[in-house]
Amino acid sequence: MRKIAKIALYLTLCASLSFASEQFAMSDADRAMYEELLENNPADMMLASGGSLLEELGGDAAVAKFLDIKEDALAAYLAGFPRYLEKFGRVVSIDQMLQGLMHESGKKPYTLKSKEMFQLSSYVKSLANGQPINIDINANEHMKKAYAFGKEVFDTKRGARGLSCYSCHNPSVIGTILRTQPLPDISAKGNASAATWPAYRMTxxxxxxxQNRFQGCMENALLAVIPLGSPEMTALEVYFTHEAKGATMALPGLKR
Incomplete structure (x- = not known):
């Protein structure tokens, strides 16, 4: 699965770099760094640490048991997050699900912004590598509402500049270079953005x-940062993930 993920990531990144080259002269040093990190992504080591943390919780089997599914169905099930879980009574992301697993196991849950949670949740999400994103916003009313709320968060202008997520992801600006990368069309068929996060940020x-990336965008736009795991942030992840439905999971990603 790791090999499939690297191939998918390579194809996605090459397409981005080819498109960007028409509008932005990337330095030879940056391009060389991209190529090197494609083969030796530092995030692989971080995900390996996450794998060790999961073993302390009982491994893949413990996650499957917590989710009340068979272990051989785990990869496809994880490719459907965020999703509504009855034991939480709300729509949750993978990291929130893992907090529940830790609590049920009698361990103090990692905070959502901790290094340990980033590593653990990233590893668990990578178990879905090679699977198509299969989030189902019509599964129940909770998912329908989360999607609608996420779209509202995406479209709503905030802050003194009056910016929204849509400001940088609408047809009039898609492909424009911002911070050395072309702005992606997250609603395009086959869009793989959500399928390549978590990712290693070179900068x-x-x-x-x-969700951490969403926060970075908000900081750059001088907007009030929405907390990790909040209803707004989880809903935004639902919306963003749904727009990439069908794209093949390829983690960890590599971003500028």
Whole structure:
């Protein structure tokens, strides 16, 4: 699965770099770094640490048991997050699910912003590598509401600049270079953005989850940052993930 993930990531990244080259002259040093990290993504080591943390909780079998599914169905099930879980009574992301597993196991849950949770949740999500995103927003009323709320968060303008997520992801600006990368069309068929997070951020030299990336965008736009795991943030992840439905999971990603 790791080989499949690297191939998918390579194809996605090459397409982005080819498109960006028409509008932005990337330095030879940056391009060389991209190529090197494609083969030696530092996030692989971080996910390996996450795998060790999961073993302390009982491994894949413990996650499957907590989710009340068969272990051989785990990969496909994880490719459907965020999802509504009855034992939580709400829609949750993978990291929140893992907090529940830790609590049920008698262990103090990692905070959502901790390095340990980034590593653990990223590893668990990578178990879905090779699977198509299969989030189902019509599964129940909870998912329908989460999707609608996420779209509202995505479209709503905030802050003194009056910016929203849509400001940088609408047809009039898609493909424009921002911070050396072309702005993606997250609603395009086959869009793989959500399928490549968590990812290693070259500019941050660290692993970042999708929600963590959302926070970075908000900071850059001088907007009030929405907390990790909040209803707004989880709903935004639902919306963003649904727009990439069908894309093949390929983790960890590699981002500028």
């Amino acid at each position: 941050k030299s660290n692993l970042a989850t999708l």
